[in-house]
Amino acid sequence: xxxxxxxxxxxxxxxxxxxxxxxxxxxxxxxxxxxxxxxxxxxxxxxxxxxxxxxxxxxxxxxxxxxxxxxxxxxxxxxxxxxxxxxxxxxxxxxxxxxxxxxxxxxxxxxxxxxxxxxxxxxxxxxxxxxxxxxxxxxxxxxxxxxxxxxxxxxxxxxxxxxxxxxxxxxxxxxxxxxxxxxxxxxxxxxxxxxxxxxxxxxxxxxxxxxxxxxxxxxxxxxxx
Amino acid sequence: xxxxxxxxxxxxxxxxxxxxxxxxxxxxxxxxxxxxxxxxxxxxxxxxxxxxxxxxxxxxxxxxxxxxxxxxxxxxxxxxxxxxxxxxxxxxxxxxxxxxxxxxxxxxxxxxxxxxxxxxxxxxxxxxxxxxxxxxxxxxxxxxxxxxxxxxxxxxxxxxxxxxxxxxxxxxxxxxxxxxxxxxxxxxxxxxxxxxxxxxxxxxxxxxxxxxxxxxxxxxxxxxx
Numbered sequence: 490x491x492x493x494x495x496x497x498x499x500x501x502x503x504x505x506x507x508x509x510x511x512x513x514x515x516x517x518x519x520x521x522x523x524x525x526x527x528x529x530x531x532x533x534x535x536x537x538x539x540x541x542x543x544x545x546x547x548x549x550x551x552x553x554x555x556x557x558x559x560x561x562x563x564x565x566x567x568x569x570x571x572x573x574x575x576x577x578x579x580x581x582x583x584x585x586x587x588x589x590x591x592x593x594x595x596x597x598x599x600x601x602x603x604x605x606x607x608x609x610x611x612x613x614x615x616x617x618x619x620x621x622x623x624x625x626x627x628x629x630x631x632x633x634x635x636x637x638x639x640x641x642x643x644x645x646x647x648x649x650x651x652x653x654x655x656x657x658x659x660x661x662x663x664x665x666x667x668x669x670x671x672x673x674x675x676x677x678x679x680x681x682x683x684x685x686x687x688x689x690x691x692x693x694x695x696x697x698x699x700x701x702x703x704x705x706x707x708x709x710x711x712x713x714x
Numbered sequence: 715x716x717x718x719x720x721x722x723x724x725x726x727x728x729x730x731x732x733x734x735x736x737x738x739x740x741x742x743x744x745x746x747x748x749x750x751x752x753x754x755x756x757x758x759x760x761x762x763x764x765x766x767x768x769x770x771x772x773x774x775x776x777x778x779x780x781x782x783x784x785x786x787x788x789x790x791x792x793x794x795x796x797x798x799x800x801x802x803x804x805x806x807x808x809x810x811x812x813x814x815x816x817x818x819x820x821x822x823x824x825x826x827x828x829x830x831x832x833x834x835x836x837x838x839x840x841x842x843x844x845x846x847x848x849x850x851x852x853x854x855x856x857x858x859x860x861x862x863x864x865x866x867x868x869x870x871x872x873x874x875x876x877x878x879x880x881x882x883x884x885x886x887x888x889x890x891x892x893x894x895x896x897x898x899x900x901x902x903x904x905x906x907x908x909x910x911x912x913x914x915x916x917x918x919x920x921x922x923x924x925x926x927x928x929x930x931x932x933x934x935x936x937x938x939x
Binding site: 586597638 | 776777778809810811812813814815818819821822823825826845846848850851854855857858859860861862863864866867
């Protein structure tokens with residue numbers, strides 16, 4: 490019987506590097522998928538490439554035209570990334586329907602590769618402000634996917650797996666360290682400084698990440714500017 | 715109060731030209747969205763542009779990287795488009811997760827534009843073999859979208875509307891003719907001949923379309939080769 494297969498949505502950040510390690514540890518043959526959605530994230534894509542290479546998996550990059558839609562600080566250059574502010578409600582870094590688009594590509598690739606699962610690194614603790622990170626969203630996506638796909642019709646649905654769903658950043662770091670993840674390869678910062686991608690240390694992503702390492706009692710390998 | 719807005723997914727075919735006319739007739743300010751998903755569909759995109767111009771709406775084309783995934787006769791050049799065969803089960807022209815990806819872009823654009831609805835031209839009569847054309851699929855997509863979006867969280871969900879859902883091709887043609895749709899602008903053929911896009915007359919899409927005009931008692935404006 491061939492190994493079970495998984496598409497792993499890989500952003501190059503801490504969370505997705507951890508789900509890749511989890512998927513591998515569970516015996517999945519992994520196929521990494523990243524998204525090129527505008528000029529801001531080329532350093533992220535380099536990080537994703539490093540993480541996939543270190544894990545010995547293949548890596549595809551899908552170009553998606555979200556930048557043309559505007560609407561978020563992560564895809565437009567004229568909206569400032571917020572620094573050192575407490576999130577309240579839905580943050581401006583929210584990208585409309587982002588996880589829905591990402592999962593849909595993951596679902597398509599899983600059908601093409603006849604893979605059994607799509608892994609996504611969302612969690613509902615750190616990103617409580619994002620509607621499309623909530624457990625009820627992931628469950629609704631699964632229900633939709635079961636009806637959307639050939640495999641679903643055949644009774645072999647593609648599972649949407651979000652193993653970080655209920656974990657905070659410190660728990661994610663501890664889990665990843667236990668699985669041998671080299672977090673120095675990853676990039677979480679929303680506003681990294683080219684060309685090396687030095688982290689700003691001040692955006693939400695940097696703050697969650699730094700606090701995660703601190704609470705996990707693990708040295709932070711992030712290179713700050 | 716501003717007009718209600720809609721994103722209309724426009725393929726350049728008969729069905730999507732009809733939903734654009736329906737959306738306009740219902741008072742929606744329409745924003746058309748088409749997808750460039752590989753070399754095969756440039757003639758479709760030209761048709762979509764003609765239809766949008768004739769309706770006086772704006773028109774965006776999102777480039778999506780589906781071609782790199784392979785897996786369907788509509789995105790790969792090395793799988794023959796079936797001709798003159800009765801469909802049985804899921805046809806080879808099925809594109810993995812296609813409507814899921816299309817609706818996800820529609821949902822994202824609707825959030826950016828603060829539009830109230832996304833119109834999609836699926837119907838479950840002619841395309842009974844496609845899992846992602848069934849009413850239960852559209853309902854599940856709506857349930858997911860309600861949880862995925864800022865508007866959903868705010869209690870102003872973006873509606874996923876598939877007004878052709880229960881109609882056969884003849885009924886769609888009759889409806890469109892009544893709304894003044896110029897079907898000579900549209901292209902349905904899976905295998906059109908460049909540069910004019912002359913229809914083959916033999917693929918599933920051509921056969922459904924031709925039969926639709928015949929049963930509706932309307933002259934078929936399609937240019938066959």
